Amino acid sequence: MMRWPSLRNWPAVIGLGLLGLLAATFVHLGFVQPSHATLQAPAAQIHPLPAALEQWRDPQQQGDYFDQIKVTRVGYLVWSHFPVKVYVQPAPESLPLIQEKWPQAVDQAIQDWQAYFPLEITPDISQADIVISAVDPTQRSQGRIRSAETRFKLYVDEQQRLSHRYTIQVRTNQTQTYIAAAVRHELGHALGIWGHSPLETDALYFAQVRTPAPISARDMNTLKRVYQQPTRLGWPVQSSDAPSAP
Numbered sequence: 088m089m090r091w092p093s094l095r096n097w098p099a100v101i102g103l104g105l106l107g108l109l110a111a112t113f114v115h116l117g118f119v120q121p122s123h124a125t126l127q128a129p130a131a132q133i134h135p136l137p138a139a140l141e142q143w144r145d146p147q148q149q150g151d152y153f154d155q156i157k158v159t160r161v162g163y164l165v166w167s168h169f170p171v172k173v174y175v176q177p178a179p180e181s182l183p184l185i186q187e188k189w190p191q192a193v194d195q196a197i198q199d200w201q202a203y204f205p206l207e208i209t210p211d212i213s214q215a216d217i218v219i220s221a222v223d224p225t226q227r228s229q230g231r232i233r234s235a236e237t238r239f240k241l242y243v244d245e246q247q248r249l250s251h252r253y254t255i256q257v258r259t260n261q262t263q264t265y266i267a268a269a270v271r272h273e274l275g276h277a278l279g280i281w282g283h284s285p286l287e288t289d290a291l292y293f294a295q296v297r298t299p300a301p302i303s304a305r306d307m308n309t310l311k312r313v314y315q316q317p318t319r320l321g322w323p324v325q326s327s328d329a330p331s332a333p
């Protein structure tokens with residue numbers, strides 16, 4: 088059986104970075120990790136594609152923007168258990184004007200992706216892979232105000248697999264159409280398109296446009312290529328009590 092390289096033996100930047108993320112996430116999720124244990128990151132391997140992506144074809148061969156996709160220290164941000172579960176936070180009570188349009192806009196964006204990708208709404212936030220929430224537009228954050236933001240965190244799941252979880256925050260001082268477009272775009276990031284298209288006819292175009300694009304063949308060609316790449320996500324980490332040999 089192969090032994091994966093211990094995090095301790097990785098180049099300092101990569102090793103410390105991943106260890107830092109894991110440690111932070113352990114605290115966040117309430118795991119207790121013995122201080123003497125060594126976490127060993129799984130090697131990057133390719134997962135089987137979900138059926139919907141396996142079957143995706145683009146007979147017109149409209150190309151992709153795979154060269155714009157960033158590789159993270161855990162590899163490509165690929166899901167390996169399906170359906171991916173989404174939890175939608177209700178709009179905060181401080182935002183009475185969006186109580187109706189918020190859930191409708193998010194539902195629309197989720198349905199747009201469900202035509203192409205196994206995605207499911209969960210009523211249980213603890214089961215969620217992706218949490219989508221509305222941000223009060225009157226609360227100014229520091230720096231530039233974006234219409235939406237997507238972040239991920241790493242953690243080790245119950246089966247000891249290196250896993251990721253996203254939060255998507257969307258500012259709600261927009262029309263329902265624009266909120267739906269913003270969520271559609273951010274969901275594209277969370278499903279694995281960790282980069283932007285240079286063409287405004289793609290949902291993952293880098294800027295907001297007057298007429299938001301639907302999910303395009305190029306978005307799907309890019310997503311399919313991402314899922315054909317290796318990742319450390321979804322494979323078991325190993326934890327050993329003994330320090331690894333030098």
Ligand SMILES: [Zn+2]
Nearest residue numbers: 272276283293
């Ligand atoms: Zn984006």
